[in-house]
Amino acid sequence: MDRLQSMKIFACVVESGGFTAAAEQLGLSQAQVTRHVAALESELGLRLLERTTRRMRLTEIGEAYLERCRRILALVEEADAIGEAHRGEPRGVLRLTAAASFARVHLAPAIAEYMQQYPETAFELILSDRTLNMVDEGIDLAFRITQAVDPGLVARRLAPCRVVVCAAPAYLARRGKPLKPSDLSDHDCLSHSYFARSAWPFRGAGGEQTITVRTRVAGDVDFLHALVRAGAGIAHLPSYLVGDDIRAGALVALLEEDE
Structure with a gap:
C-alpha cells in the first residue's frame, strides 16, 4: 500500500475519532480504512491503536508515530504547494541570447511587457552576433537569424527575415x-x-x-x-x-x- 496514503488515513482516524468517521470524511469504505491502519501496524510490527467495541485510543508508540506522520504530511503538502505555485505562474531567471540589434528592436518591448505581466520573472541577456553553445553557456532560449539549426536543439521558426x-x-x-x-x-x-x-x-x-x-x-x-x-x-x-x-x-x- 501507499505509505503516505496510509499515514494520512491513520491521522484522519485519530483526528476524526474513529474508523467510521474517517471513512466518511475520506470517501472510503470502513474496511479500506481498517486495512490501511493494519498495514502500517504490520510494517512497524507495533500496535498504534488500542481498540475496543466502545473506544479507541493511541498507544504510546502510536502518539509518537502520529506526531511524525503529521510532520511528514505537512512537508509533502508544502512541497506540493511549491509545485502548484510554479505551474500557476512563471517565476525565476530566464537566460536569453540574441543579436544586439534584434534584441533592441524586437525583444526589449516584448520583455518589458512580459515582466509587467509576470513580476516574479527576471531576465539575463547575452547579446552577441555569434552562435553561442546553449548548453555550455547555460542558455534557456536563443533567438537566431539563421538557416542552420543544431539538430540537437528544439527550434521553432518565428518569422522570415529579409x-x-x-x-x-x-x-x-x-x-x-x-x-x-x-x-x-x-x-x-x-x-x-x-x-x-x-x-x-x-x-x-x-x-x-x-x-x-x-x-x-x-x-x-x-x-x-x-x-x-x-x-x-x-x-x-x-x-x-x-x-x-x-x-x-x-x-x-x-x-x-x-x-
Whole structure:
C-alpha cells in the first residue's frame, strides 16, 4: 500500500475519532480504512491503536508515530504547494541570447511587457552576433537569424527575415548604383564580422549565386548600420534595422530582384 496514503488515513482516524468517521470524511469504505491502519501496524510490527467495541485510543508508540506522520504530511503538502505555485505562474531567471540589434528592436518591448505581466520573472541577456553553445553557456532560449539549426536543439521558426542590400544616396551619387550582383565587386562593401564577410548570397530569376565582395570595413550590425547611413559603402542588413531608413529615403534598397 501507499505509505503516505496510509499515514494520512491513520491521522484522519485519530483526528476524526474513529474508523467510521474517517471513512466518511475520506470517501472510503470502513474496511479500506481498517486495512490501511493494519498495514502500517504490520510494517512497524507495533500496535498504534488500542481498540475496543466502545473506544479507541493511541498507544504510546502510536502518539509518537502520529506526531511524525503529521510532520511528514505537512512537508509533502508544502512541497506540493511549491509545485502548484510554479505551474500557476512563471517565476525565476530566464537566460536569453540574441543579436544586439534584434534584441533592441524586437525583444526589449516584448520583455518589458512580459515582466509587467509576470513580476516574479527576471531576465539575463547575452547579446552577441555569434552562435553561442546553449548548453555550455547555460542558455534557456536563443533567438537566431539563421538557416542552420543544431539538430540537437528544439527550434521553432518565428518569422522570415529579409536581408536588404542598401546604401546611402550620397554614396550612390558618388560611386553609382549597382544594377546586378556582380557590379558589387567595383564597390566598397560593409560586411558582418561573423558571417557572409566577403561572400554575399543572392537568389534571383537566374537562380542562386554567391558574389565575392571587396570588404572595406567589417563590424557588428549596429556599427554597419551607422556606417552605411554615413555613406561609407554598401551593406547587407536585416530589414527590421533599415526598413525605416529606406522608407524615409535615408537609405536606398538595391538589387531587390536578386535578394
